[in-house]
Amino acid sequence: MRFDSLADSVGRTPLVGLPKLSPSPDVRIWAKLEQNNPTGSIxxxxxxxxxxxxxxxxxxxxxxxxxxxxxxxxxxxxxxxxxxxxxxxxxxxxxxxxxxxxxxxxxxxxxxxxxxxxxxxxxxxxxxxxxxxxxxxxxxLYQYGNPANAQAHYETTGPEIFADLPTITHFVAGLGTTGTLMGTGRYLREQVPGIEIVAAEPRYGEVVYGLRNIDEGFVPELYDAAVLTTRYSVGPREALRRTRELVEREGIFAGISTGAVLHAALGQADKAVRDGRRADIAFIVADGGWKYLSTGAYAGTLAEAEAELEGQLWA
Amino acid sequence: MAVQVRVPTILRNYTGGAKSVEGSGETLAALLSDLDAHYPGLKGRLVTGDAGDQLHRFVNIYVNDEDVRFLGGLDAKIADGDSVTVLPAVAGGSAAVAGG
The missing domain is CATH 3.40.50.1100 (Rossmann fold)
Structure with missing residues (x-):
């Protein structure tokens, strides 16, 4: 593939299946590899x-x-x-x-x-x-409230996923600025009636929630709960466990927030299996693991890695 | 019927410093009322509206890690053994990995 400049090469990332982590041929999980973007993230x-x-x-x-x-x-x-x-x-x-x-x-x-x-x-x-x-x-530019943030995903991430996986039943991504879920979610809802749009929100250690009072809280201006089907809070233990599973079983070396997203995706997959429904679940790998090596997330026991993450904003 | 409720740091002045308290109720609203009987004022920090019938905009409550706003809000059903987590809404998204 040839592009006029680096910026022109943003997007058009691969969607790859997870043959080992998908529970059955009828319930499949697909990873959208956003670490393939020019600076390594979505x-x-x-x-x-x-x-x-x-x-x-x-x-x-x-x-x-x-x-x-x-x-x-x-x-x-x-x-x-x-x-x-x-x-x-x-x-x-x-x-x-x-x-x-x-x-x-x-x-x-x-x-x-x-x-x-x-x-x-x-x-x-x-x-x-x-x-x-x-x-x-x-x-x-203010990513938390700039409609162009969500629009990027409405115009690119959503159409790319739908073109690669028209049989999609679930879309799962991390919830931060909410831009990815809002933009991709809106596009996919227009294309696929009944699609489930699932948010995975990282749950940090206590110090991160150390506001002086509740009224100092923050909800991104872009956030519209109506776009989502549901929203899960995923703690560091599960995020780390899934991040390691992803690299050990499927060879995908992802950042820690991706583990949280995979955890929610696997939960949806289990539910589909229990209900006897077919499912094609696409989830976002927001970035690779390189920037997180110094956190200790990939070394030692899960308990050690979790202790290292305490107090850190890991997603 | 007992449910464990995890309380964030900023609300522990209502629970005598306890990180986790036990309550009961078949819905989230009933659970919060039960908690308020033991920890007066706690519910008032979590709900808003004249009738106290809405979750505070900057409060997130999860039942078994699922956001209650997608489970019926204050009408969300609670079952014995469920785990309930209360967290303030904070900015995430492209945040820092600290340390180093």
Whole structure:
């Protein structure tokens, strides 16, 4: 496959079957390998769409500065897209973010502003909103509320999955900004009546939920519960166990959040088997495992790995 | 009929610091009312609306790890031995892996 530039190669990722983890020939599980995107995660889609949308609406001109609360994959994707187009990127990220993340962002030319570790991403969002108010010329793309984030999946992820798997019965993905589930879910619902759209939400250690009070909570503006059929909370033990199963049994080396998603997908598969229904369950592998090696997720016993993850934002 | 309810850090001032409390009820609403009898004020932090008939926007409650908003909300059925988890809604998504 040939493309004019790296950004043009975003998307069109493989959908691969899981012959060992699928329970039967009638109940099959399929993995959408988003680590095959240019910077190694599904966020390349949202980053590219948000930047293109801002350009189309005149919000971004050459030399502009882009601001985003992200310590993870979205920052890396935006850094790549912004560097290609001559924009400066400033990422607001919790100060306890891993050294790999900082090195990757710096390598692609992003500047990093740290937010307090306590409060996690909530705090990063708050700091970014304050910086945006203080610097009106900076452009915050704001992945949690930018419709272009979901639109990327409505226009690409959804159609790709449906083209590869027209018999799809379930779509399962992680719930963060909610962009993947909202966009892909809306598209697939239009194409496949009765399809089940299932969210897997990582359940972190207690420190991550250390808000001062409930009213400081956060629900992404993009989130519309009506798109989902159901939503599961998946803890670190199950996420780690499934992440390891995926690489040991199917050879797919994925990030930890993918383990949580696979756990929910396998739950749907079990249910289909019990109900005697056929099922084609597609789930999202959001990224590869490379960036998480230092967390200890892939070494030692599950209990040791779980202890290492305590207090970390692992998805 | 007993159900274990996991309580997040910010609400433990209502449970005398307990991480997990036991309650009973055939629906989530009944369970929360039962808890409120033992831990006054707890229910008021979880529900909103004039009649207290809606889950607080920033509160997520899971029965056996499934979000109750997809199981009938406060009308969700609760069975003996179920595990109920209460969590505040926080920003996830492309978040940090800490450490390092």
């Amino acid at each position: 966020k390349d889609r949202a980053a590219l769409w948000m930047v293109q949308d801002a350009e189309k609406h005149g919000r971004l001109a050459p030399g502009a500065t882009v601001l985003e609360p992200t310590s993870g994959n979205t920052g890396i994707s935006l850094a790549m897209v912004c560097a290609q187009r001559g924009y400066q990127l400033i990422c607001v990220m919790p100060e306890n973010t891993s050294i790999e993340r900082r090195q990757l962002l710096t390598m692609w030319g992003a500047r990093i502003v740290s937010s307090p570790a306590a409060g996690g991403s909530n705090e990063a969002v708050a700091v970014a909103k304050r910086l945006a108010a203080e610097n009106p010329s900076w452009v915050m």
